[in-house]
Amino acid sequence: MSEASGPRTLRIEGAFRLAGGRSLEGVDVAYETFGTLSPNGDNAVLVCHALSGDAHVATGPGLDGATCPGWWDSLVGPGLAIDTARYFVVCANVLGGCSGTTGPGSIDPETGNRWGLRFPLVTIEDMVDVEARLLDALGIERLLAVVGGSMGGMQALAWARRYPERTDAVIAAATTSRLGAQAIAFNEVGRSAIIADPRFAGGDYAPDAQPADGLAIARMVGHITYLSQDGMREKFGRRLRDREDHAFDFVSEFEVESYLAYQGRRFVERFDADTYLYMTKAMDYFDWQPPAGTDMPRFLVTSFTSDWLFPTAQAREIVRALLSRGAELTFAEIDSPYGHDAFLLETEQQGALIGAFLERILADRNRCAERRVS
């Protein structure tokens, strides 16, 4: 059967040591799977989600059991680039997140209270360690590929460095080996807006009384960096909303203003302010070096022409670092007007690249297996 598992949770018992030096006593990992693991467990693809994503990468039952669409439905599904009729797709909510995996909104077992900012800072590498433990539990020794865009791409890169022996391939889209000063600065603006909101209360707000204004502003800033200048011009231009001429007051009147305000409000409904701090900090800290050994996965690195958050120049830095270690890789800059969001929106070109890359990885693996048999 090639079905979606729906939301599941794995409990990792015992002390889970983090890069920052602290430990968590037990970690819950919320995850979903799509498709069927082959008898010898060799068809698994791990998808890593980005800042505001979650485990629900493709259509399947949600928390209430009803079927709902996934955030990467254009690429993950039966017959698609990441073909759930052939591959066993695993996607986990990241450590520090707010969709079921242990994070600042979880209960600190020592105090019985919500962690808030007492939760330890987590790194991209910590997220990857949790994913590795999940694969252990699922009986997946080696992945066909680990795939992700943006912060998901950072996790994919971290996999290559941390567990090079556990994956045949790494697909890193719209990502960077380290944030530049501008991206850190935008993250800091978002964090400042959250922390300045009086309802933030040092991170100890009640779950139903979030610092909504601060989180919405953080999302507005973020959202601008996900779109391209030309894309915004085409989408909104200077069009006014529901009126012919200027109002000469401070009510939102340009379409782009109400769109952003709407994005901010909607985000607050499904995301957590403390988690926003932890995720952006994990990205700021990420500072990746390519795998040191010679047994390295193969790489597909993609960037998008209009992505100015993690522009092609930063993808080229990844490529240069990998080539200097003799890695085998494919690099493609995809032409797109969608800015950073292109990794979520560009179906055709991205799908063709990822689909063909996975086919090649699978074919090579089968060839090697045949050779070993004969």
Place this chain on the structure above:
Amino acid sequence: MSEASGPRTLRIEGAFRLAGGRSLEGVDVAYETFGTLSPNGDNAVLVCHALSGDAHVATGPGLDGATCPGWWDSLVGPGLAIDTARYFVVCANVLGGCSGTTGPGSIDPETGNRWGLRFPLVTIEDMVDVEARLLDALGIERLLAVVGGSMGGMQALAWARRYPERTDAVIAAATTSRLGAQAIAFNEVGRSAIIADPRFAGGDYAPDAQPADGLAIARMVGHITYLSQDGMREKFGRRLRDREDHAFDFVSEFEVESYLAYQGRRFVERFDADTYLYMTKAMDYFDWQPPAGTDMPRFLVTSFTSDWLFPTAQAREIVRALLSRGAELTFAEIDSPYGHDAFLLETEQQGALIGAFLERILADRNRCAERRVS
């Protein structure tokens, strides 16, 4: 004498009609002059300031009488491009501002209270009308040139459209004929941060109890848009402040974070939150068409390679619009790593261009005057 006037104020009496339809009963204009007006009043250059600027364009006495530096000391002064030994330079605080000219922080004569958000929205054209009335009072019928960068450049363009007969030349640097959706979006983020600050109180905060957090966040966002991505990387990179390794907490640790926080705090000390709303709105509304008649000033339009807020493509739109009306113009894209701020920082190339342009304007004016005499 070629001296700085120090801060002065002109009272414009009577109803001052605004583009939005409302009127102000009397307007105060705070301004400064540098150099000496020639006997026939033909050497005047009006400099228009940008969002956070003021009338103190060059070194001279400040409010307390002590000499202090100006914001364009690299271009305005004796022997410089805008040579105060030869030209009579006028610079006024804009309408709606917070440095002496009537704005939301002024007293509403009808109620005796601070205007706050009851102050009418002002446009770039309203600012220019105030400047024109100031020139009337100073006995300046026709300018040699009107000069400005960013929002100052918008004023310069508005002069060309509104009073084409009153200036020989227009110098518009790092500016645009209309903001795109992205620039409006960044402005809206800043406004949202101010309005969300509980101390904002609908704009009716006490002058000594500003919505400091909101205004600082607005400035942080703005500041990022004034720098270039490469410039930020060179200036800050990923350097940590006062430490070797990550702290694993939420205290600012990257240099770029503390720099931005500092810029935010410093801005709050010298700027007003309500004014920030009015200035950004005036920019959002600006939507310029070139002069309609044939008697047009000459133009110098400049842009800067790394300015992504008002990129060269937008300067080219100004140029195309002017050329379609048969305007005489010089256009230069100046190579600079300083982003939008380059118009404040690029001394040599910008100075040479502006200096030579003004020389030519002056020479042509003198030639015409000689012809008229002979």
